Structures are given as C-alpha cells and as structure tokens.
Amino acid sequence: xxxxxxxxxxxxxxxxxxxxxxxxxxxxxxxxxxxxxxxxxxxxxxxxxxxxxxxxxxxxxxxxxxxxxxxxxxxxxxxxxxxxxxxxxxxxxxxxxxxxxxxxxxxxxxxxxxxxxxxxxxxxxxxxxxxxxxxxxxxxxxxxxxxxxxxxxxxxxxxxxxxxxxxxxxxxxxxxx
Numbered sequence: 548x549x550x551x552x553x554x555x556x557x558x559x560x561x562x563x564x565x566x567x568x569x570x571x572x573x574x575x576x577x578x579x580x581x582x583x584x585x586x587x588x589x590x591x592x593x594x595x596x597x598x599x600x601x602x603x604x605x606x607x608x609x610x611x612x613x614x615x616x617x618x619x620x621x622x623x624x625x626x627x628x629x630x631x632x633x634x635x636x637x638x639x640x641x642x643x644x645x646x647x648x649x650x651x652x653x654x655x656x657x658x659x660x661x662x663x664x665x666x667x668x669x670x671x672x673x674x675x676x677x678x679x680x681x682x683x684x685x686x687x688x689x690x691x692x693x694x695x696x697x698x699x700x701x702x703x704x705x706x707x708x709x710x711x712x713x714x715x716x717x718x719x720x721x722x723x724x
Contacts, residue, residue: 565625570599571719572670574646578634578686579605579677580707587618588708589675594622596719601626602641602672604634634674634686642689646672650690651714652682653703657695660714665721673714675707 560568575593580586586608593601603609609630610616610623631637638648647669665671674690676682687693696705696713705713 562621562625565594565597568597570597571722573598573715573718573722574600574602574641574670574672575711575715576602576634576637576641576672576674577604577607577707578674578682579680580607580675581678582707583608583612583614584618585678585706585708587615587620587622589711590615590619590622590626590628592708592712592715593626596715598626598715598719599670601628602631602637603628604631604637634683635689638672638674638686638689641672644670646670647692648672648674648690649692649694650674650676650682650687651696651710652676652687652693653695654687654693657693659697660694660717661697663692663694663717665718667722671718673718675711675714678707 575589575598577586577589586603590601608615610619610628615623631640641648649671651673674682674686694714696710698705
C-alpha cells in the first residue's frame, strides 16, 4: 500500500537551510521569457534541485510579482537570482566565471539531451529562450554547446517550463550520481 505523505512528512528544509546547502553547479538563464507563470515554474524547479541561481534577462519579469509568486510558491526567496538587461551580458559574465554555456534549442549540430554528458568538474549555465522566438541567435553563437530535447510528435515544441523541468532533471541527475 502507498500512503500519501502529508506536508510535515516531506522533510522540507527552510529557506535558511537551502541557502547553505551545496548547490548543483547549474545556473538557469531565462532569455526574454514573457510568461510570468513560466518564470515562477522555473524558480520552483530550481529550488527543487538546489540549483545555484537563475539569471533573468531582457523582458523577463523579476520578483516580487504576484503572478510569479503564484507558481513559484516562495522559491523566489530561496533561489538566488540576478537581472541583466541583455542575455548577451549575462553570458559574458558567466564566461568570465568559467561557466560552460549550453543553449537549449533546435539547431544544426545540436546534441540530443539523452546523448549529452555533463563534465562534473565544469559549472554549467543553461539558456532557455523566448516562448515564440526561442534563444537569440547571438546567444547561440556564444554558446559552447546547444542541447536539444528529442521530440517525436508533430509539434516539436515544448512549453519553456516543461523544457526546463526535463533538462534540469537530466543534468542535475548526472551531477549527483
């Protein structure tokens, strides 16, 4: 039998405990994301997997915002975040900090997510693009790798928060093995 756990049985850590935990060396970069719900969902996923930070770029809204909070459920308090006027500037800063830049996009010569292997000695920044236009070409040009989520249906398009969940799950799993 499987008894559903109550909230108090989940062994949740406090925001203060979250801040001092060893983080998964991944920073999520949101490149001009329009949907406040998508932003909040990414915060919640970043919290779930103890990611280092989220970089909000361009038109991507910043906390505090009611619609971000609605889906983030408080993760904007635990996850470190920083705003950049342009995604290109965020990438420049990340490269100076020795992050490998991985855009999540469909391009020529992309690496399928199920074929990508994390180098556990590298810090990784993963860039997710605008809901309509995707990752800016200039950002792709400045990426070290482009990772694509294999898709088999007719759409070949996933919501950004779904894409983030899939990619973050796979990459953090490799870091934590």
